[in-house]
Amino acid sequence: MADDCLFCKIGAGKIPSKIVHQDDVCFAFDDIAPRAPMHVLVCPRDHLDSLSQVDAPHEKMLGHVMHVAAQLAKQRGYDSFRTVINSGTGAGQTVFHLHVHVLGGRPMSWPPG
Numbered sequence: 001m002a003d004d005c006l007f008c009k010i011g012a013g014k015i016p017s018k019i020v021h022q023d024d025v026c027f028a029f030d031d032i033a034p035r036a037p038m039h040v041l042v043c044p045r046d047h048l049d050s051l052s053q054v055d056a057p058h059e060k061m062l063g064h065v066m067h068v069a070a071q072l073a074k075q076r077g078y079d080s081f082r083t084v085i086n087s088g089t090g091a092g093q094t095v096f097h098l099h100v101h102v103l104g105g106r107p108m109s110w111p112p113g
Contacts, residue, residue: 002047007097025064037105038076042069048098051087069102078104
């Protein structure tokens with residue numbers, strides 16, 4: 001856990017949030033500024049600033065995070081959804097803790113952004 005990280009504090013229960021999933025590897029919560037009817041953030045418990053810090057030992061964790069993202073969408077009744085990982089400020093990342101956005105419930109256009 002990084003002491004100054006917003007998402008680490010949410011995962012540790014130090015900042016209230018609408019947690020929708022918790023396990024030993026990751027936690028998920030509803031985004032406070034949703035961009036779609038379903039907008040969930042799935043975060044690994046281990047702090048990594050972004051996807052650019054991921055290395056081979058993180059493969060199992062990443063697979064689990066993506067599996068949880070898919071399960072949350074299914075549980076909410078979405079068979080069509082988008083997952084997004086922003087890596088770095090140029091990609092739109094504003095909180096520097098690796099996280100997956102899971103969005104659904106409206107038409108998505110391409111290209112995003």
